[in-house]
Amino acid sequence: MSKTTTDTSAAEEQDLGAAGSQLSTAPVETAVPGSFGGNRKPGLTGWLAWTGREVLGWARWFWRQLTSMRVALMLLFLLSLGAVPGSLIPQSGTDALKVSEFQAAHKTLGPIYQKLGLFHVYGSAWFGAIYVLLFVSLIGCIIPRTWQFVGQLRGRPPGAPKRLNRLPAYATWRTAAEPEQVREVALAVLKKRRFRAHVAGDAVAAEKGYLRETGNLLFHLALIVMLIAFAWGQLFKSEGDKLIVEGDGFSNTLTQYDDFKSGNLFSDDDLVPFSFNLKNFVGTYERTGPNRGTPRTFQADITYSLGAYGKAKKHTIKVNEPLEIGDSKVYLVSHGYAPVVTVRDGKGNVVFHQAVPMLPIDSNVTSQGAIKVLDGYKNAQGVSEQLGFAAVFVPTYAKSSGTMFSQYPGLDYPVLNVTGYHGDLGVNAGIPQNVYQLETKNLKQFKDSKGNILKQQLLPGETMTLPNGAGSITFDKQIKEWAGFQVVQQPGTDWALAGALTAIFGLAGSLFIQRRRVWVRATTGDDGSTVVEMAGLGRSESAKLPEELGDLAALVHDRAPTKTDDEPSVPPEGAEQQ
């Protein structure tokens, strides 16, 4: 079917001549590869010239292919196809843990996926290749189109085709007005309707809707801006996480982060110099009803300052409202409790007094953590040792449940469950260690007098005494909260947004505005009266086109009305009456 369509439209094109040309700036699909070199003259120079022609020819052919609509379509399709595996296979960028689980579970598939870059699809070479090719195709498509369009804007709408009655919308009548008069009227009417119009031969030629092409070019241009902004952002971005307990502070240097990721071209000097202190964290939760425990508000009250000596300013960071400092944004991403704990040695000297952040493991903030006394502690024999306590904290304990699972995320009935170890914490081995867990390999657990493991549930203010004068641990009557912050720097965001918004407007213009041409021909007919013919041609078929032509015809008709004689008028040549 498509074949006949193209055949007829090709025939049609000839019929319309220049009138239908350049109504769009869509690239023409041409170029069939063949031998570009032509005849090869003998000798080295001949061969060189031939090779040159050949290479140039192929390069041109390749470029035309790349920037053709068909290839653009294919690349678009490939891009969406290529994005699929990344959404179905775990990605190291978003969830490294899942990737290692997947690799452990799939011994044969894992390495293959790894080779194909399927664990980091959006950063892989082949995805990048599609992206870059599309990008090049887009540029290669836009530049010539822009020139062509500028040419069209400078030129004038093409003259009327020979047979107006072959166009999609057509109207005609006979009038007593002179042809010149009709053309003048038509020109005025069309210009008033903001058509670009001029008289060409026996007809007025007019065109309107250039905004469509402008919109289209703008849209594709905006896509390029977006792509660049996105790539730029990826290369120069940085993203760091930091946990801060109420009362503590942070200054924006690499060493202070708990975790830090950055793009390939990021340098440490790019970090915006600022610091802030967490004054207070507020979390409130639904008290009653079926949604008891659902978080209502999370907010962190901070003071921050820019540079080393900046003035401190107050600010509140909420979940959807990050703090913006220069190019950096500080997000509130997590929270939890940090009970204050005091550890004493056998003589009663305080060797540890600190708020210990606990990591939540469920939505009611049942939390786990470790208390590590690294130095300053001597055991009953006076020998230096390290102490470690594994702790579980629940903000709301329920006696009835009997388990260490919190019943509510607020601090209604806080309980700290601790068990202690002594020996070597293993933190000096140089291997990074999880701060929320104890490495118990070189530790000995404290036992009570009966030889059972020493474990106790403490209420605020309560103390657990360690056996044989080893000291004690106290759960102070103070529980702080901590907040987790993510500091993100991603340049180019504003450009991406500007590009995106431009793209929408361009798109709307390109899809909703119809580019169309109207011709009004006035000639003297066989009977001496003037035959007015009007026709419209749109870039694509539209119901609005005949409507508009009707309106225009009515306006012209008002000033060049139908001749009122009783003679039956003769239809113009080539038309069939129905």
Place this chain on the structure above:
Amino acid sequence: MNLAAATNEHLANVSNTLIYSSMAVYTLAFLAYIAEWTFGSRSKIGRTAAALTGAAAKKAAAPAVTVQNAGGTAVLERPKVVVRAASGSRDVPDGPGAHGGDEQGDLYGRIAVSLTVLAFLVELSGVLARAASVERAPWGNMYEFNITFSTVAVGVYLTLLLLRKNVRWLGLFLVTTVLLDLGIAVTVLYTASDQLVPALHSYWLYIHVSTAIICGAVFYVGAVGTLLYLFKDSYENKLANGGTPGAFATSVMERLPASVNLDKFSYRVNAAVFPLWTFTIIAGAIWAESAWGRYWGWDPKETWAFITWVAYACYLHARATAGWKGRKAAYLALIAFGCWLFNYYGVNIFVGGKHSYAGV
């Protein structure tokens, strides 16, 4: 439980009752549409066949160009515009609609539309009651998303009817799927009303999700048009090639609009909503930027929104390219809608990711 919570629970129950009632009314509307189609089958029109066999031969000989002669008496009458179909397309007239010109069928069709309006109003109240019961917009989970989605889809249909567009033929297909959608919602997806976590407290949520629902509903209407276009086009092809389609196919197809117009309908619908879909994705990115610290992170939901977007862009390009018009472009449109569906159901159910709090 305090008073407010009790009121909310009461409202939630009211909402459920309303949703069930709307399902009952939709079922009646469904039956009325069936009656319309059944009575309509009594008339034998065969316009497509006539146009494709008799007229086509004549047309080939002399191009069907008509000239309006405003000569004679009609002095100040506005000149009539003669419209000529694009080259290469068949000049097939639109079918008369599901009632097939049968008076009784038409009556049932009108009843069906009235019932659809009623069901729409009942469902809309159900959605609003749900919103009141949770004191927020009704799209915090898939159940709410589903009921809102079908309400909007029917709303789009009724709006097109109000605008006097030729879309009554959509009725049966739409109501059937709305019943399916609601059935899934109340059985599989039902979630007791609950609240949003702070991450969802943002006005961008309202913008992003409401436009997403509207886009989905409109894409859906477009997809139905595309699907029917493919059937009708096959039917016309068969006739044009001298084949004789089955009686059932003839009866159904003859009553639908011409394939060209079905194609145009779905193109317009898809093209009209594409900028809004672009906006939806951008609004999502803005929201993600303020909630998660990055505007784009290849989260599965984001990825599939992007895939859907690219697929629709493919379709629009295909329509602008000569060799890809018609059926090929229609397949692309269906693939694109498939991507949308997968993004909605598939990603929530099979994939997860940051968006999965939306709860199955």
